Amino acid sequence: MTSKPCPATDRPWQSESAKPFIRIRNVTKKFGPVAAVDDVSLDIYKGELFCLLGGSGSGKSTLLRMLAGFEEPTAGSIEIDGQDMAHVPAYERPTNMMFQSYALFPHMSVERNVAYGLYRDNVAKGEIKQRVADMLDLVQLSGYERRKPNQLSGGQRQRVALARALIKRPKLLLLDEPLGALDKKLREETQFELVTIQETLGVTFIVVTHDQEEAMTLSTRIGVMNNGRIEQVGEPREIYEFPGNRFVADFIGSVNMFEGVVTENEADFVRIKSKDGDCDIYVSHGVGCAPNQKLWYALRPEKMEISRERPDQKENFFEGIVEDIAYMGNQSAYRIRLKSGKIVRLTRTNRDRGEETPITWDETVFVSWGPSAGVVLIA
Amino acid sequence: MSETAQQDRVRPWRFADWFVRHGRMLVIGLPMLWLMIFFLAPFFVVFKISVSELAIARPPYLPLTSWEDGKLILTLNLGNFQYLIEDSLYVSSYLTSIRIAFFSTIFALLLGYPMAYVIARSTGHRRNILLMLVMLPFWTSFLLRVYAWIGILKANGVINNFLMWTGVIDSPIVMMQTDFATYVGIVYTYLPFMILPLYANLAKLDTTLLEASSDLGARPLTTFLTITLPLSIPGIVAGSMLVFIPAIGEFVVPTLLGGPDTLMIGRVLWSEFFNNRDWPVASAVAMAMLVLLVLPVMWLRRAQSQQEAG
Numbered sequence: 001m002t003s004k005p006c007p008a009t010d011r012p013w014q015s016e017s018a019k020p021f022i023r024i025r026n027v028t029k030k031f032g033p034v035a036a037v038d039d040v041s042l043d044i045y046k047g048e049l050f051c052l053l054g055g056s057g058s059g060k061s062t063l064l065r066m067l068a069g070f071e072e073p074t075a076g077s078i079e080i081d082g083q084d085m086a087h088v089p090a091y092e093r094p095t096n097m098m099f100q101s102y103a104l105f106p107h108m109s110v111e112r113n114v115a116y117g118l119y120r121d122n123v124a125k126g127e128i129k130q131r132v133a134d135m136l137d138l139v140q141l142s143g144y145e146r147r148k149p150n151q152l153s154g155g156q157r158q159r160v161a162l163a164r165a166l167i168k169r170p171k172l173l174l175l176d177e178p179l180g181a182l183d184k185k186l187r188e189e190t191q192f193e194l195v196t197i198q199e200t201l202g203v204t205f206i207v208v209t210h211d212q213e214e215a216m217t218l219s220t221r222i223g224v225m226n227n228g229r230i231e232q233v234g235e236p237r238e239i240y241e242f243p244g245n246r247f248v249a250d251f252i253g254s255v256n257m258f259e260g261v262v263t264e265n266e267a268d269f270v271r272i273k274s275k276d277g278d279c280d281i282y283v284s285h286g287v288g289c290a291p292n293q294k295l296w297y298a299l300r301p302e303k304m305e306i307s308r309e310r311p312d313q314k315e316n317f318f319e320g321i322v323e324d325i326a327y328m329g330n331q332s333a334y335r336i337r338l339k340s341g342k343i344v345r346l347t348r349t350n351r352d353r354g355e356e357t358p359i360t361w362d363e364t365v366f367v368s369w370g371p372s373a374g375v376v377l378i379a
Numbered sequence: 380m381s382e383t384a385q386q387d388r389v390r391p392w393r394f395a396d397w398f399v400r401h402g403r404m405l406v407i408g409l410p411m412l413w414l415m416i417f418f419l420a421p422f423f424v425v426f427k428i429s430v431s432e433l434a435i436a437r438p439p440y441l442p443l444t445s446w447e448d449g450k451l452i453l454t455l456n457l458g459n460f461q462y463l464i465e466d467s468l469y470v471s472s473y474l475t476s477i478r479i480a481f482f483s484t485i486f487a488l489l490l491g492y493p494m495a496y497v498i499a500r501s502t503g504h505r506r507n508i509l510l511m512l513v514m515l516p517f518w519t520s521f522l523l524r525v526y527a528w529i530g531i532l533k534a535n536g537v538i539n540n541f542l543m544w545t546g547v548i549d550s551p552i553v554m555m556q557t558d559f560a561t562y563v564g565i566v567y568t569y570l571p572f573m574i575l576p577l578y579a580n581l582a583k584l585d586t587t588l589l590e591a592s593s594d595l596g597a598r599p600l601t602t603f604l605t606i607t608l609p610l611s612i613p614g615i616v617a618g619s620m621l622v623f624i625p626a627i628g629e630f631v632v633p634t635l636l637g638g639p640d641t642l643m644i645g646r647v648l649w650s651e652f653f654n655n656r657d658w659p660v661a662s663a664v665a666m667a668m669l670v671l672l673v674l675p676v677m678w679l680r681r682a683q684s685q686q687e688a689g
Contacts, residue, residue: 068590069593069594070590070593070594089593090590090593091593091596091597092596095594096594096595097591097594099587099590099591101585103585103587103590103591105591105606106610107609116597117595117596120595120596120601164591164595168596
């Protein structure tokens with residue numbers, strides 16, 4: 001799945017005048033002396049599918065729970081649709097949540113579970129029946145009305161949980177690891193369904209996940225969290241191609257990181273000296289940094305070339321020995337040991353069938369890349 | 380692998396094989412034997428006495444069988460049971476027992492549920508201390524604890540002295556030897572039996588269910604009524620049975636705290652047995668009580684297992 005075509009008008013975060021639907025301002029949540037969420041500010045716009053991505057203990061779930069109203073921020077404010085959420089209990093918020101464990105009521109049938117929110121709002125019986133039927137239709141669970149949660153498979157429970165969270169037509173749907181408990185194949189199918197449902201209903205989704213692939217495929221934007229802080233917010237492509245710091249570069253996808261020092265710093269290029277190779281790293285854009293500053297050059301494995309011959313260029317190549325090759329069908333992954341001892345990971349698409357003399361173990365090779373292949377990171 | 384080789388491999392395990400096949404019987408057999416000796420046998424003895432005739436003898440009843448003119452005569456005296464129905468004393472004391480046990484169970488539930496809830500919701504150290512406090516009374520004799528209540532409830536006891544000292548009342552309130560004192564005694568005695576199963580049930584309640592309920596718009600009271608309460612029914616049933624069943628046959632509390640008109644079946648049984656030395660009627664009272672208790676318990680258990688299966 002690719003991220004959906006996103007015309008510029010559909011990117012309210014790029015427009016100065018757009019009003020955010022959710023405003024998180026300097027929110028901090030402390031449990032004892034530990035700040036689970038540390039001074040987070042974030043704007044999320046209507047109709048977005050926003051992913052909070054981070055490892056365990058990064059504070060992403062705590063932030064979600066504060067949006068749902070299960071936790072009160074220690075400091076800062078949360079605004080949903082222009083309304084300040086301070087001291088608004090969970091049962092009065094225009095949000096609904098899909099729990100990681102699904103939290104289906106075990107003593108109620110599928111129908112009762114889904115209808116629960118409507119009963120709480122005293123919706124007329126006939127309308128409840130209709131809306132539950134429509135919702136079960138949407139999540140493809142018609143015919144399962146009378147089943148109890150323990151009579152359903154994992155995927156079916158997940159859809160009941162989704163239906164129950166959507167039935168009240170919330171302004172904001174919070175999803176805590178929505179696909180975490182499903183196996184890989186089911187997860188991929190469900191990703192499609194989730195995006196389809198989100199587009200059909202036009203509800204704003206905030207998804208918490210630790211799975212970077214899931215975040216990339218689902219979301220309009222990703223917020224990468226670490227240690228209670230937001231490291232970077234951006235569209236999936238932006239996060240992947242232009243990571244803001246080493247944590248983000250390393251967390252999303254795999255990356256080769258070369259430490260180096262700036263030797264030449266001009267407006268339209270920089271030259272970096274790294275102890276990992278004999279020649280310089282040349283970057284074809286300027287970097288705002290001090291001379292002789294220590295920095296890192298991040299290079300994705302698929303953005304490099306591998307060859308037996310020394311490349312015809314003065315910079316941007318390292319010499320090494322092939323230590324390991326993994327053939328994965330569509331591509332091959334190489335682990336190349338540089339003279340400095342550093343291991344470089346590189347992938348190459350297997351374009352030709354029956355290559356005559358493929359590069360093999362223990363061969364001396366050169367890895368090379370273009371002047372705009374990598375990212376210079378200061379932090 | 381050839382067939383013979385496979386057989387050779389199996390042979391040394393013959394005993395294990397036998398054990399696997401019949402071990403189940405062994406495992407079930409031991410408790411069965413225990414129950415036969417210590418429950419079923421005495422039960423039949425009591426049953427036998429309940430259908431025998433009273434006699435001034437030792438033991439104070441006639442044997443069921445006699446030998447006359449080459450005929451074996453089995454005499455079943457159902458008069459004892461008939462007597463239970465005819466004399467209103469027994470019926471009314473059964474009813475009193477049921478009434479007192481029933482309301483004691485309700486009171487214990489109303490008191491015990493919030494306590495169990497708080498214990499289940501507290502964490503770590505606090506929870507352990509609270510559980511300890513619930514179980515602490517068991518460390519002293521039951522009889523001693525009921526005696527202590529006499530000191531609290533009597534005319535010049537702790538409560539009356541305090542109320543008179545503060546000037547709320549002029550003359551002591553009569554609490555001893557009333558139904559009220561019996562209720563206090565029974566609820567006090569059996570409260571832990573209500574709290575512990577309820578606590579065990581409430582402690583394993585998934586708190587995300589409560590969050591989910593709140594998230595879907597339910598106020599705390601609604602969440603309690605629609606989620607917590609229905610899910611704790613097994614705990615309520617278990618606790619109520621543990622209070623109701625012993626309370627029905629309770630003898631010590633009504634004797635020590637209750638008045639002369641607090642006629643509970645345990646007391647009647649005692650006086651029938653020791654004061655009147657009418658073992659057959661006493662046994663009939665016991666049998667009737669057993670039937671009275673076992674039938675609803677069996678019905679409840681069936682309903683419960685059906686609910687779990689359904």
